[in-house]
Amino acid sequence: MSVVTSTLPGAARKTTGDALQGALVDLLDLSLVAKQTHWNVIGPRFRSVHLQLDEVVATARTHADTVAERAAAIGVSPDGRAATVAKTSGIDTVTDNWVKDTEVVEILVAALGSVITRMRQRIEATEHPDPVSQDILIGITADLEKFHWMFQAESA
Amino acid sequence: MSVVTSTLPGAARKTTGDALQGALVDLLDLSLVAKQTHWNVIGPRFRSVHLQLDEVVATARTHADTVAERAAAIGVSPDGRAATVAKTSGIDTVTDNWVKDTEVVEILVAALGSVITRMRQRIEATEHPDPVSQDILIGITADLEKFHWMFQAESA
Amino acid sequence: MSVVTSTLPGAARKTTGDALQGALVDLLDLSLVAKQTHWNVIGPRFRSVHLQLDEVVATARTHADTVAERAAAIGVSPDGRAATVAKTSGIDTVTDNWVKDTEVVEILVAALGSVITRMRQRIEATEHPDPVSQDILIGITADLEKFHWMFQAESA
């Protein structure tokens, strides 16, 4: 039973809810990983990378909020607790301690790459059950792919 | 004969124009209904609901303008006159006089619910004739479903 | 019995409430008429008139809110529903479809003219029962007469 009803039929709600829950966890972890490297980056490009990572954080936080509230809007309770993020995120665990700037850039390319792959699967999965959620996932993917290009350009 | 020509062929323009005209009337009525309850709500949650309704008004007004101008952009004259709204809106007539806050929340859940159902039909109807108009209707529906969740959460 | 009491005695409240309810309907209809012509105007002055009409809309909406909340403040429930506007507005029905810019200017001169006449009667009617409401109606009339001059100057 759902507290919040929705105009989506049950199966569509299940598929869409799973896609949104997955996106939520990935985006929350992306925001934590970007903050972790924002604080621990060292090397000559420190300042540039430090600032760039805070833009990733801001984007990831905004989109995490959007997908969580979208889940609620279709009657699915979102789960963004620390343990859930730690267990189900699609991003590889990052190392603790100081990290060289060149390595940070590679970490971000990899993290964004794996989230983008999963987001593209979610775009496909939601096309028929819910074009409204799909449109939100498309917009988020555009932002992630822009960061993906920028970090790649930096390591070229 | 149309004063403003468009790159849409006749049938596509007809289907899309109908969808946009329908959305216009629903959104204008939603803005009037939300204002009506904004002024007449009473009860312990007065201030919270009063403020929330003005957010519905602002959203409905902005989207009404968007769909009316989109209709013009595809060569269809929009009709947002009071009598047209009174006659063709998909929202049930609301009672006059003061209304209890709990009842206002239910009125909004119902009004948003019926507009959303019609918007989802319009999203389907415009997919092939005009993906540009469809994209606008998708964005509007996302906003309406967000309000729909919030008023439901409040009456839970 | 009134939910919201007021420091105005019954007769004063009745007279003032009627004036404010009349003003509310006129202002809501003015906002709808100005939006309708904002969307449907055509002709060489399109852009200038299109922008000018949105200033009328903004002014009419703000003042409609003010008179509705003033009615509530004296214990009278305001009625701004679509059907009430359609039935009791003092503005003549405008034509649907595209309208030439010169004609739009005339429509506005006429609409503003008839609302102003009724507002001046309301200013007189409220002077003794409630100078506070009268002061609000005076301020609104000043704004309407300013638009009235501008549209007349344009058609000179």
Next chain:
Amino acid sequence: MSVVTSTLPGAARKTTGDALQGALVDLLDLSLVAKQTHWNVIGPRFRSVHLQLDEVVATARTHADTVAERAAAIGVSPDGRAATVAKTSGIDTVTDNWVKDTEVVEILVAALGSVITRMRQRIEATEHPDPVSQDILIGITADLEKFHWMFQAESA
């Protein structure tokens, strides 16, 4: 003898000065009472009432400044000292200690009610001696009556 002369003749200045001095004290006390309850309110509506009271404070402070400077403008020295407020305010003393939200709303309805009654008398008293001061008192009363409605609507 007055340091600041004015275009008002002596009797008019006396009547108007008394009205403004009375309004000053009432508004300063209203700002103190609203702050006192802003800090001490408890209960499920805490946040809503807490925020609403700060709007009353802001309005009361702005208007207190206006009437005090208006008194100076007509050559009458205003008196807004703590002891003067404590002795001559028209608002009943409020209790110290935490207060339930429902009780706070009643306190505000009562406080605003008694200030409004006195303001309406001042509007009458100043009509002939000084329409400029009267206009200021009318504007203040409109704001107070708006708050009066809102707190009443909340306790309905």
Next chain:
Amino acid sequence: MSVVTSTLPGAARKTTGDALQGALVDLLDLSLVAKQTHWNVIGPRFRSVHLQLDEVVATARTHADTVAERAAAIGVSPDGRAATVAKTSGIDTVTDNWVKDTEVVEILVAALGSVITRMRQRIEATEHPDPVSQDILIGITADLEKFHWMFQAESA
């Protein structure tokens, strides 16, 4: 014959138009006198008086625009040309050359005093023919009397 018609009957329009035209000239001259002394003031209070005069200029310019547009709104063409101001202003000619700060303050007290006297007559004259114009003149007078107090307080 008037290009811009108005809801005011002929005599009312004549009386009100004269009041507004008089106010226009006084306010334009006040703005020029305040600028003249803003540039030519000398003495230990230079900076304080220099800044204060620019507030008078800003207020006078805003109100001049308001009364001129109000005249147009009632169908009366306003006249704010340099020669008209030079010939019909109610303010005494100020001296050219540098002026001591104490003298500047006296000049402003006198200039404001004579404009206020005329404004109070215009408030009386317009009460019956046009309460809308009267309300505008009342608001302007409140501002002028506030400056009048401040310059008097400075010369006390």
Next chain:
Amino acid sequence: MSVVTSTLPGAARKTTGDALQGALVDLLDLSLVAKQTHWNVIGPRFRSVHLQLDEVVATARTHADTVAERAAAIGVSPDGRAATVAKTSGIDTVTDNWVKDTEVVEILVAALGSVITRMRQRIEATEHPDPVSQDILIGITADLEKFHWMFQAESA
């Protein structure tokens, strides 16, 4: 070989890259044509058209940047050099020298019309290879069609 890799397979990247490169050139040329006419327009509607053209410039520049960065995001180097624009733009060459306002409006209707036709083909072409790029092209087309309506309305 591409410096920036992407999650799009080769063929999808080629199709999408071509669509984005075409859109880039059209939008850059639109911004140059709108500026050219912004500077050279003459006639009674000069000011209105002059301002309107700067809105086209701002929109075209913003969208040019978006599609160029989108191309980079999918691993395709964008080309927006003057010679490329001059050679491959879909907009007809505009005349040099002063241009009458009525003619400017026709130039814009034609320029927007031809860009829109090509954008609609790009929307179709990118639907399957890359819904993310398609969504960007849909949003741009909505803006261009809005301008298209407005310039048509002006020449009606």
Next chain:
Amino acid sequence: MSVVTSTLPGAARKTTGDALQGALVDLLDLSLVAKQTHWNVIGPRFRSVHLQLDEVVATARTHADTVAERAAAIGVSPDGRAATVAKTSGIDTVTDNWVKDTEVVEILVAALGSVITRMRQRIEATEHPDPVSQDILIGITADLEKFHWMFQAESA
């Protein structure tokens, strides 16, 4: 029994609560005294002192709110009613009527001086029971001592 519990043990709460209640009354009275002289100051430095006093008012009001809410945060109900201020303030009663600018400066030096002495005692008293409240009182004292210097510098 306290409605709001706190992590401070009873004795620490009592000492800290007394310090904060004392600060609250002093700051509220300072805001009233500064407003009283803001309205009643006369003399050549009128404008400068008038503006400076409003900065004292703004600072005193902000800090009064901070200490009152800090008291609530440690479970102590704050008391800022007019009678409490009149009875327990540490500032000497100021005279009514117009006051010369030189005298106003002396009044402020004295008022600030006596509040500062009491604030320094409160800083000492709260060091061990509650370093969080102490830190707030330290910040307030810095602001008060800055004003104290400025008014002294003016009377040098």
Next chain:
Amino acid sequence: MSVVTSTLPGAARKTTGDALQGALVDLLDLSLVAKQTHWNVIGPRFRSVHLQLDEVVATARTHADTVAERAAAIGVSPDGRAATVAKTSGIDTVTDNWVKDTEVVEILVAALGSVITRMRQRIEATEHPDPVSQDILIGITADLEKFHWMFQAESA
């Protein structure tokens, strides 16, 4: 004898002072003429010309202030009184009463033309005595010539 000394020798100060005084009067009259036509313009281009004239007013007022303060800065007391403007302005007297929009545009072309001619003479006259004042006059002329082009383009 001059109250304000300057680093310019006497002859240079005289030449420069004359140029600045002339510029001051022309700019003040330009601001009055532009306001006069701002209020009295009629015809289909009313709104566009009405708004454009207020930009002329704002520019003329800002530059008038700049040249007056520049005169003071080189030790020359500026004279911007109504009678001085009426007597020594280089702009032809404009007619009173309503004026057609086409005529207003011609009035502005002529007024700007004659001020520009005089400004160019002042640029030449001040080159050697004071390049600092010359630079100010050059900047003002650039603005005036921009308006001159725009009003000409409108009457083409």
Next chain:
Amino acid sequence: MSVVTSTLPGAARKTTGDALQGALVDLLDLSLVAKQTHWNVIGPRFRSVHLQLDEVVATARTHADTVAERAAAIGVSPDGRAATVAKTSGIDTVTDNWVKDTEVVEILVAALGSVITRMRQRIEATEHPDPVSQDILIGITADLEKFHWMFQAESA
């Protein structure tokens, strides 16, 4: 070995670093818990609590950044990864799924209460090794105790 050296000797750095790392984890978890309940709250106070929780989120995020960067500033690498937060936070795990508003308020009172207790221990621990870090922890505790009061007041 530390990449970033600091003016703190080793033991002081160790104690302070532990306090800051503990604060970092608590604040990050507080931000996640507040977001989780922000999305899942239901009941009549939904809107009020939903908004209030976002203020907690913003505060917790800002302070988390401050303590992490403070750790770096004293040469200690901060660790804010999801797994670290999940494992070492001082806040009890919150339930998944929708939560009633009354229960949410209790969850926040408890979460804030346990973080405050630990923060007070950190304030004591850092007093001697590093008054700079202590001052930061004091400021954070003030904010947390303010929220603690507000949520308690709401459940009173």
Next chain:
Amino acid sequence: MSVVTSTLPGAARKTTGDALQGALVDLLDLSLVAKQTHWNVIGPRFRSVHLQLDEVVATARTHADTVAERAAAIGVSPDGRAATVAKTSGIDTVTDNWVKDTEVVEILVAALGSVITRMRQRIEATEHPDPVSQDILIGITADLEKFHWMFQAESA
């Protein structure tokens, strides 16, 4: 024959018009070259150079608009069409495809260098015919030389 007349005699207008037209083309091409490299830069300094280039774009666009409108102001129709830019720009064609950050910096040093050389010739050429246009070219050159220094400093 010129549509827009000017106070410059024919020869002066020709010389000045040529200088401004040359500046227009150089600045438009500079804006296109800077955008091209903004999109295609790769390498460790990607982000820094990417952002810096957008400042060049903004400056070049603003100045291009200024010189084009200055040409119009002296009665010369400006030509900023793509083909004109491609043919007559003083900047060497840049390569297509991705470009290393070090190379981008060299491209900008060279492009700015050649534009500056031509701008200095234009400053000389316009000194006598039109000091107003010269002043504009001087200001633009200051901005270009500042960027020239910065890119040189980066490659040092």
Next chain:
Amino acid sequence: MSVVTSTLPGAARKTTGDALQGALVDLLDLSLVAKQTHWNVIGPRFRSVHLQLDEVVATARTHADTVAERAAAIGVSPDGRAATVAKTSGIDTVTDNWVKDTEVVEILVAALGSVITRMRQRIEATEHPDPVSQDILIGITADLEKFHWMFQAESA
């Protein structure tokens, strides 16, 4: 050898570089002198002079930055170190300790006077070698001469 090359030939660069270096030192010292007196001024005009001096500081700092970056732009390394300022400034050493307001005004008149004399020499010296740098020095001198007038007017 210079790290940053410039389009200025060697002699022109030397002359212009000397002028800019001299201006840099004078402006930095002016900012320090103005701050010194901003902190140490006493007397009845304390507040007015204190605020005015901060405007001098802001202007001097902005212009110091401009001339230093202009020196770099022409390939000359600027020197703004404390010892260089102390040794080569054109401003007389100011006294330490508190200073009376009247004396502060005289100090500023003298300091500005001597900087202006040197700036006028720099304007002459740079006219032929570099009109771009000259234009910057002209603009700075205008600002300094405006302050010079104001402080003189205050001591009149």
Next chain:
Amino acid sequence: MSVVTSTLPGAARKTTGDALQGALVDLLDLSLVAKQTHWNVIGPRFRSVHLQLDEVVATARTHADTVAERAAAIGVSPDGRAATVAKTSGIDTVTDNWVKDTEVVEILVAALGSVITRMRQRIEATEHPDPVSQDILIGITADLEKFHWMFQAESA
């Protein structure tokens, strides 16, 4: 004898005054050193370091003002003249001429390091005589240590 009295006894004032005077000189020199390197830095990290140094300048200027005004507030005249800074600063003299970016980073690490050491001594010295001044010095040290970390991270 002191012009400005204070609530601090003589010895406490002496100790605190010395600490504040020392801090003032260090912060002023830090602002000059950061500006000097802001202008003279060269190398691939030019832009990043150039911008970062301006943040140091802004912070150092703000804090210099704070400590100077704090000295005044406790009755001690601050001395921030160029010669005093040159003679008593704790920062080593920096080289003139262009400086490589890597060297600039080292200069800043060293300069900040030596200022921080002295600030920590001042924090200790002021704890008992004046906790209000100590709190200000603590806040400044937090900012300096943050910059210290960042420049160290950059050279790692």
